[in-house]
Amino acid sequence: MELTWELVAFLGFAVMTLGSGLMVVTSSNLFHSVLFLMTSLFGVAGLFVLLVAPFLAAIQVLVYIGAIAVLMLFVIMLTRQVMSRPELYNQQMAGALVAAAILFLALLFVLTPLADEIGGDVAQVNAEVIAEADDAPDVDYITVEELGRAFVTRNGFVLPFEVTSILLTAAMIGAIVVAREDEA
Amino acid sequence: MVPLWMYLVVSAGLFSIGAFGVLSRRNAIAILMGVELMLNASNLNLVAFWRYINPGEINGQVFAAFVFVVAAAEAAVGLALIISIYVKRHTVVAEDVNLLKW
């Protein structure tokens, strides 16, 4: 495979994602874990950009790094006092390692050839579609507009769209109630 | 263009790392971080398949958007539970909270 800039960027983001991901689960300092989590998720955002889904990339940075990670940092601060326990892992650690390795290999050997099979045919079929999409100068905000259309048209996802709102409201109310129990 | 299988390898790796974190860490917040990694791996898969298999359909991105929402709701409620448990039992270690375990 020739070394294109896209490939270089992909490898960079992939190393960033997986390397920081490993640090997340092995770091003994929880604060560092969250920082590595952010780096890892930033790498995923980069991969989204390479997949020409820039809207999702921006949302990824906005939501995960700007909100979820901050939430985790706050909780770490809230519960800091009991966190300096020496044991990082539970007794299942060895089993978990084996399970994760098996999972990885299984995914690698099952999913990837499958993707090659589907991808092999479909990539041929879709080569023109992708090329067309790549050439269009305004391909992406068409995508965002299509997303918007999908969310609000009745043939699309308008029901999930509204239900999502209920889910979020419920999550917010639930989290407030649960977290404030001590004060009531 | 970077071939599809590369994205799948990254996604599989991220998913396995997340699964390892979920299964092995004692700290409940660390477990949640593992869950976030796994959700991201699934999102990466969704977007990669959308891009390579069916770029004309918007559904892949719509699903990824819903995964974001679920991840956010899960993080909010999960962390609230951790706070609540911490206040009541003064622990954030998942295996100490085993009252409901059979």
Next chain:
Amino acid sequence: MELNQWAFVGVFFVLAWAFPLAPIVLNRLVAPSRPNKIKTDIYECGVETVGDAWGQMKVQYYLYAIIFLVFDIEMVFLFPWAVAYGAIGMSAYLAGAVFILLLLEGLLYAWRKGALEWT
């Protein structure tokens, strides 16, 4: 094509670190460095430090963060909604308004319960 535009952002992100790094490195090369125990001590207005700073914070921060998270995640839907708005019409308005009002209800709940109070 969009990716060409992002190439600029990518190169920018790599090079952007040089902008703050250059003066800091220059500073480090030029300026003296004679640390001693008093100098590298934590600054707490001259009072001797007790314990490390990584102590406990209050729940209020978490409550703000959770409300923020919910409104932030809303943007996943509201930005596409706003972009597609002009082309769709009144049904888009109704869908968006219901969506926003439902979330507003959550905010009102937090308000009534005093979760927005800084105590």
Next chain:
Amino acid sequence: MEQLYIDLENYLGIGTDSVPEVVRLAIAVLVLGTIFLLAPILTIWVERKVAARFQNRIGPNRTGPYGLLQSFADVLKLIGKEQIMPAHADRIPFLFAPLLMVVSVIMITAVIPLMPNYIGADLSIGALYFVAIGSLSTIAVVMAGWGSNNKYALLGAFRTVAQLISYEIPLVFSLLVPVLFAGTMSMVGITQAQADLDYWYIFLAPASFLIFLFSNLAEIGRTPFDLLEAESELVAGYQIEYSAMPWGMFMLSEFLHAFLIGPLVAVLFLGGWDGPFAEDVPVLGVVYLVIKSMAVYFLGMWMRATLPRFRIDQLMEFNWKFLVPLSIANLLIASFLWELFPEPAGGGLVDNFPRFIVMGGSSLFTLMVGLEFLRRKSVEDRERIARLIDEKNYPLATADQTGVAGD
């Protein structure tokens, strides 16, 4: 940036094919970044002079004519200062925080259209991009606070983060209004839409403009929102352990961000480079943009020199109980009216007078209603505190002196 390459190549005499794409991008990045990094050196001087005039002082006047070289002298002084790191600091976050802070701010410049055809990257999601990149600074603040291993720094960092995330909500909701009007998130698209309409979005949504401006000022933490570095309370907040250039980088990022609010507001609400003859003579566009940016910047300086600082509870309640509901109401009203009045094909302010009256008027009306609520609330609060003081019988403090809540 295409136009910039072409111009650069013409000036430098480099053929288009002779340089690889990456080098061209790197040159463009360096040019853009340097222009915007040098801007604060000037604006800091302007700010000092203007603030001094507001406070009946003269301001810097020793270094160079009119004190113009003051900022350069400050930079030289900072370069000569010793960098101190606390002994028990968490080294990597401590060192990375100022870098990340500057990066998160300077990256915003990539999506600002300077004049027709001049922009770093015409991203389709430009309006979202600068919010997303800006949210990295939240993490930088936490890293600085945690890395210092200092109680004040950590407390300051957490207050700062609470403020940053709170004010991001009205910011994004008011940002949705121009996006909705233009039907695109691209900064070029938003500017072009206003240029095509021949009037600017500030006339259609003045309340959104004000909310956007206010929440942006809160994001960078200028007075009256400068609790994050309240010297007398939190001893400069999360920056307490920083010295020399790393500290200077925090200052640089603050001033750069303060300066960048100008172009952002100008693009989203004031038509960016739009103005008479801007389409034909692109250089005029940059002049218009700078004029508009400086006008916005002057508003910020004015507020900074005039208003006292919020207390933290006022700061939070002002956001959650005033700005957030107001920005949501404003979005709902603006989008409803946008749907009700079909979009005309340009025609300028005069032809669109009814539309402009209805949309702008209702936007202002919403703002007035909100302000009235705010006024009643603060009167109520003041009376409550006055009663509290009477009951407790404090000898010295009266309600007038405490001046609490919403003043």
